[in-house]
Amino acid sequence: MSQPTAPETLGSLTDETTLDPNSKASKEIAGKSPMRIALGRLVKDKIAMACAFVILFFIFIGVFAGVISGLFGVNTDTQSPSQFLDVLNGGMPKPEYGPPNGGFTWDHPFGIAPRTADDNLAYWLYGARTSLMIAFGATLFASVVGVVVGLLAGFLGGVVDRVLSFFVDTFLTVPFLLAALTIAPILNERFNDSDNYPTIQKVSLVVVLAMFGWMGMARLIRGEVLSLREREFVQAARVLGMPTRRILFKELMPNLAAPIIISVSLMLPAFVAAEAGLAFLGIGVTSGASWGLTISFAITYFEAYPLYLWEPLIGVVLLVLSLNLLGDAIRDALDPKTRR
């Protein structure tokens, strides 16, 4: 990556965002866009690559949860507990059904749950899907709202800016957790007679998470736009008579890519943690597979069956950790101040 090659130099002619030809960096790595430079640094960062690999692994699991559980021959169907469980032993799984009492068995590689006899592997796989779906959904939703609000507030200024900033401040005065705590049960109660209740529950969770997660992005984008809109290229576009919509999307947006990528990479782990946290408190996903929900069930059995708790816990920790570390690496890679 460090050695400039012919195709890359040629590539600069078609690149939308080109580096200032007079800057120092352009002599070394000619014709690379800031994004390409950042990507090059990221690829060299071993921790970031390991994290990206872990994240891809979880995404793979989430997308193919059905196929993988099919391969192992497990499913999330409700079992008839008496057949698998040892009633005398406090409803723990019988030794022949895998860990913790028995050895490893291919029937239930992760063991089965106490009291319900559900297969842990299947719930773990589908838990990854729930977690990622909600986190990605909420991130997408929150980013779109945040970017639009930030762009409008920063670019239009005046009354619009004041009104939007007031809304941002108002939303920031309600702690996220408490807000989610308040709204989620109401949405759930409203729809709990519905047939597709689990889906509605997840959608409402995405809405609640996004509703209280967009403000940071809006503030960041507003600040960036405030400084960008006075720059020469935007003024030139205005003088040329470019319509506002085109200025917003063609002139400003490419310059906002870095802050957007950074805040998205910080939002994702926060939402994964929030989803599991709410489920742990018993107010997020309450029916279906969720790591947080499994953790809250597993606390009671921790002494006798620690594995039941560790499985979802490792899932959450690994995913949040790699998302966070990758986010940090992306931020460093995009920050021109940390140029090495």
Added chain:
Amino acid sequence: MFAYLVKRLISGALVLTLVSIAVFLLFWYGPSSPAQTICDRETSNRCGDRIEIYERTLGFDNPVHEEYLKWAKGVFVGRDIQIASTTYECEAPCLGVSYLTKQPVYEELVARLPATVSVAVGGAFLYLLFGIPIGVAAARRRGTVADKALVSSFLFLSSIPYYLFALLTWLYLTVLWEAPYVSDTGYFPITDNPAKWFAGMFLAWVALGIFGCTQYTRYTRGAMVEALSEDYIRTAKAKGLPPRAVVYRHGLRAALVPVVTIFGIDFGTLLAGTIFTERIFDIDGIGYWSLQAVQQKDLPVVAATVLFSAVLLIVSNLIVDVIYSVLDPRVRLS
């Protein structure tokens, strides 16, 4: 300064009004019938037609703005609340009557405040006590192996969701290893038995303290690295001040400004209810209370906790801005 304070207080009051309206509307239009829960509970799930009595006495058949004004008036002068055939007196500041205990919500809130304050103060004390000195030490040794090891291990620790960290602390120390003296977690009034209060709170403080410490170390280190590269630090060194004075009197004072800002907001949030900490360590404070209220659909309590936290955040924001202007002479409030 005075004009600024008045302006901020007015905008704070405006935000609070907006939040209270939002909460009110949410409970009004959110559930299929807001009176359903209390009706079910009082008639042992044979509510049926009697829901009308509850809706009428609780005012759910009136226009929503009238009821909001009635509620808002109650906050300032108090009011009587009728549920079915019983009337409950609710003195100002009246935030309603709990559907579950029939006690005025405000009184219950005040009763639970000491537990939450204990958690917040103890935890915050610990993380400041360790976070700031460790951050300063790391900044002074920037780039060394010790600094790198510390930064990466703290980054690792703070990337784990807090509640899982607290949960593991609790599970291992109290359930598995049954640590002597501190494994009976919970809130015991400090006035009754200070030793028991301390023992009950200790693990919650440690969990909160260690986790917060990792973040405050990072903030302090970052601010300190920046402060130590300033020109006036070079001047202080050049005129022969002892390193200790350079770092603490000149560097740390400037570096603390952003840390104080973050701490102010953080502490306000902590006081508003440390939901996970209280839930995991079984401490009956505001956070646990709001969680229980949500699960039991005790609407007045939920509304009160949301408002309470909004008040705390607004006030802590204001205090932070004022302190900021005192600490940093470059900041002018306007």
